[in-house]
Amino acid sequence: MSLKLPEGMQINAPLQPRFDEILTPDALALVARLHRAFEPRRQELLKARVERQKRIDAGELPDFLPETKAIREGDWKVAPLPKALENRRVEITGPVERKMIINAYNSGADSYMTDFEDSNSPNWSNQIQGQVNLYDAIRRQISFTNEKGKEYKLNDKIATLQIRPRGWHLDEKHVLVDGKRVSGGIFDFALVFFHNAKEQIARGAGPFYYLPKMESHLEARLWNDIFVMAQEHIGLPKGTIKATVLVETILATFEMEEILYELRDHSAGLNAGRWDYIFSCIKKFKRNTDFCLANRAAITMEVPFMRAYALALVKACHKRGAPAMGGMSALIPIKNDEAANEKAMAGIRNDKARDARDGFDGGWVAHPGLVSLAQEEFQKVLGDRPNQWDKQRDDTFGPKDWMNFQPEQPITETGVRNNINVGIHYLGSWLSGNGCVPIHNLMEDAATAEISRSQIWQWVVSPKGKLDDGRKVDAAMVRAIIPEELAKVKATVTAGGEDTATYDQAAKIFEEMSLSDNFPEFLTLPLYEAMA
Ligand SMILES: CC(=O)SCCNC(=O)CCNC(=O)[C@H](O)C(C)(C)COP(=O)(O)OP(=O)(O)OC[C@H]1O[C@@H](n2cnc3c(N)ncnc32)[C@H](O)[C@@H]1OP(=O)(O)O
Ligand SMILES: O=CC(=O)O
Numbered sequence: 001m002s003l004k005l006p007e008g009m010q011i012n013a014p015l016q017p018r019f020d021e022i023l024t025p026d027a028l029a030l031v032a033r034l035h036r037a038f039e040p041r042r043q044e045l046l047k048a049r050v051e052r053q054k055r056i057d058a059g060e061l062p063d064f065l066p067e068t069k070a071i072r073e074g075d076w077k078v079a080p081l082p083k084a085l086e087n088r089r090v091e092i093t094g095p096v097e098r099k100m101i102i103n104a105y106n107s108g109a110d111s112y113m114t115d116f117e118d119s120n121s122p123n124w125s126n127q128i129q130g131q132v133n134l135y136d137a138i139r140r141q142i143s144f145t146n147e148k149g150k151e152y153k154l155n156d157k158i159a160t161l162q163i164r165p166r167g168w169h170l171d172e173k174h175v176l177v178d179g180k181r182v183s184g185g186i187f188d189f190a191l192v193f194f195h196n197a198k199e200q201i202a203r204g205a206g207p208f209y210y211l212p213k214m215e216s217h218l219e220a221r222l223w224n225d226i227f228v229m230a231q232e233h234i235g236l237p238k239g240t241i242k243a244t245v246l247v248e249t250i251l252a253t254f255e256m257e258e259i260l261y262e263l264r265d266h267s268a269g270l271n272a273g274r275w276d277y278i279f280s281c282i283k284k285f286k287r288n289t290d291f292c293l294a295n296r297a298a299i300t301m302e303v304p305f306m307r308a309y310a311l312a313l314v315k316a317c318h319k320r321g322a323p324a325m326g327g328m329s330a331l332i333p334i335k336n337d338e339a340a341n342e343k344a345m346a347g348i349r350n351d352k353a354r355d356a357r358d359g360f361d362g363g364w365v366a367h368p369g370l371v372s373l374a375q376e377e378f379q380k381v382l383g384d385r386p387n388q389w390d391k392q393r394d395d396t397f398g399p400k401d402w403m404n405f406q407p408e409q410p411i412t413e414t415g416v417r418n419n420i421n422v423g424i425h426y427l428g429s430w431l432s433g434n435g436c437v438p439i440h441n442l443m444e445d446a447a448t449a450e451i452s453r454s455q456i457w458q459w460v461v462s463p464k465g466k467l468d469d470g471r472k473v474d475a476a477m478v479r480a481i482i483p484e485e486l487a488k489v490k491a492t493v494t495a496g497g498e499d500t501a502t503y504d505q506a507a508k509i510f511e512e513m514s515l516s517d518n519f520p521e522f523l524t525l526p527l528y529e530a531m532a
């Protein structure tokens with residue numbers, strides 16, 4: 001099998017069965033066109049992130065942008081949404097894996113966000129097989145048979161699909177245009193859009209996306225411009241694409257209305273992506289000795305800075321006629337322990353009930369077993385209404401609330417060990433090709449793992465990184481604990497019948513990342529270079 005590539009493009013990766021159906025000359029021509037038009041801007045925006053980080057490291061604190069005041073104070077709304085996106089009470093998410101795609105579509109959720117991002121390990125095979133899977137699913141020709149002979153196919157009634165491409169920071173290292181790597185996000189979007197947008201419209205839905213990890217409205221403008229060119233390229237009217245932006249960086253909180261404005265023809269609202277958000281709060285202020293968060297488990301949606309961010313998001317969305325989507329609790333069903341399972345389910349109910357009361361129009365779940373209880377909680381508040389866009393909030397949250405990073409205690413040895421254990425387990429799994437894993441009965445993905453590894457870094461560096469018994473968290477402590485937790489992780493993985501080959505490498509990378517002077521921007525950057 002060989003591919004006919006557009007001029008100037010190289011693909012340095014093996015072709016598996018059916019990859020040629022995705023990597024067609026016309027689809028790759030769109031990748032090349034978008035790359036040539038927009039890669040310089042992506043690079044500038046990534047450079048601007050680095051420059052801004054330097055200023056924050058030197059003590060600058062973010063604030064609202066004076067140059068966008070008119071947008072914040074102006075009277076405008078986002079364009080109306082298609083019917084398929086009016087009701088999004090429960091959105092299930094998950095990696096672009098064949099069986100899971102079928103299960104998620106059939107789960108009873110209103111919508112299904114299929115994920116090339118946080119829950120996906122972006123090796124070449126996962127990326128392109130994921131595209132094959134979506135191509136089949138959108139055409140209702142997907143099926144799967146497991147090793148026991150159980151057959152999977154789509155129900156008559158399925159969820160509305162939304163697709164999350166990779167964030168701006170990640171390249172697709174296997175595809176070069178004019179000698180340069182293409183953006184992972186542009187690559188994922190261009191292929192899935194080119195092959196499926198018209199088919200999705202013909203089937204009563206549309207090309208709907210989720211956009212991750214943005215730090216500014218200029219980054220949203222880049223996506224908007226990409227949408228405009230892509231729609232023109234295949235002959236769809238401007239405004240056909242709809243995209244929900246995850247507000248999952250602290251800096252984006254200061255530009256929520258501007259982000260909606262940039263995407264106003266294509267916006268499907270905002271989502272409170274809590275896990276990357278917590279990670280971003282740690283990362284952005286990691287050298288500010290005033291800030292040091294407590295154990296990961298203590299940073300819930302109930303702590304004031306997380307509430308201030310979530311409620312501000314509802315306010316911004318409803319003011320602009322856009323859906324406000326809630327994020328995901330990491331709780332998942334627990335097998336073989338009824339009491340623990342009941343507690344987890346009560347936790348999910350609580351989470352969804354709070355979001356619904358606050359004004360969110362829906363929220364995410366991690367697992368099909370959570371769909372009905374999330375539906376029930378939104379039903380209690382929304383009743384027969386498809387959403388609650390009519391609910392306007394009048395809170396006045398601002399910078400002080402968003403940067404009130406409390407609690408700072410407790411930090412405990414258990415907390416340190418848990419972060420190291422989860423970090424190594426997740427990294428090892430990611431390197432072996434699995435980007436979402438149940439660990440200690442919680443859903444762990446790239447965003448939750450980022451919190452674990454960045455907390456270790458911060459606790460070592462910050463004078464406030466002290467355990468409740470008075471000991472300072474330091475490099476020696478971390479180095480001593482890593483082998484102990486690695487052994488536990490390997491025992492768990494072996495008990496689950498899986499190979500432990502990638503876990504020594506994971507522990508090494510984890511140690512380097514948590515103890516190096518330079519904080520790696522994303523854990524997936526060194527990991528992606530380490531993978532084939
Ligand atoms: C921070 C963020 O970005 S959040 C968004 C990203 N994270 C996610 O999308 C989480 C996705 N969830 C998952 O990957 C999984 O639920 C996990 C890894 C957490 C747990 O998975 P498992 O241990 O396999 O769960 P479990 O064994 O209970 O699964 C039971 C069945 O449900 C399926 N299932 C579980 N979660 C999902 C899902 N999200 N989508 C589709 N099917 C699912 C399993 O494949 C399995 O199917 P089967 O019975 O037909 O074999
Ligand atoms: O993408 C979602 C998050 O919480 O991070």
Ligand SMILES: [Mg+2]
Pocket residue numbers: 118212213246248273275276447
């Ligand atoms: Mg995220």
